[in-house]
Amino acid sequence: MEKFSVKKVFEIAYAHRLLDYNGKCENLHGHNGIVEIIVETVKLDEMSMVMDFVELKNKAGRWLNDNLDHTVILSKKDPLAKILKEQNQKMFLTDENPTAEIIAKTIKDEMNKMGIKAKEIRFWETQSSMAKIEEE
Numbered sequence: 001m002e003k004f005s006v007k008k009v010f011e012i013a014y015a016h017r018l019l020d021y022n023g024k025c026e027n028l029h030g031h032n033g034i035v036e037i038i039v040e041t042v043k044l045d046e047m048s049m050v051m052d053f054v055e056l057k058n059k060a061g062r063w064l065n066d067n068l069d070h071t072v073i074l075s076k077k078d079p080l081a082k083i084l085k086e087q088n089q090k091m092f093l094t095d096e097n098p099t100a101e102i103i104a105k106t107i108k109d110e111m112n113k114m115g116i117k118a119k120e121i122r123f124w125e126t127q128s129s130m131a132k133i134e135e136e
């Protein structure tokens, strides 16, 4: 069976740290992450598109910009969250440690809530380290 897909790529700058982790990622540090959002379909819409690139850019780009870009991404259990909140720092709290895998899953869940049927999210934490979540 043939399938179509489109992909849009975004960049976000963020800081994070991992709790209960023994290694350099236990320290607050930053990345320029790359987000790849892949939308797939068997049947194109009335415009012969999987999804309009403009719509994908506007919706996904806005959410990423508002929520993750230039943000400190922390586990909600992280005691730093209280301090950053007092300092009015932009934060995004995750239920689990903010690993590349959890950030990818968070983006996928948010895209789905927005009606973007993301088949796959690839989240590049560095140029050589990527986490992926995909629908089976």
Ligand SMILES: [Zn+2]
Residues within 6 Å of the ligand: 016, 025, 029, 030, 031, 125
């Ligand atoms: Zn990191």
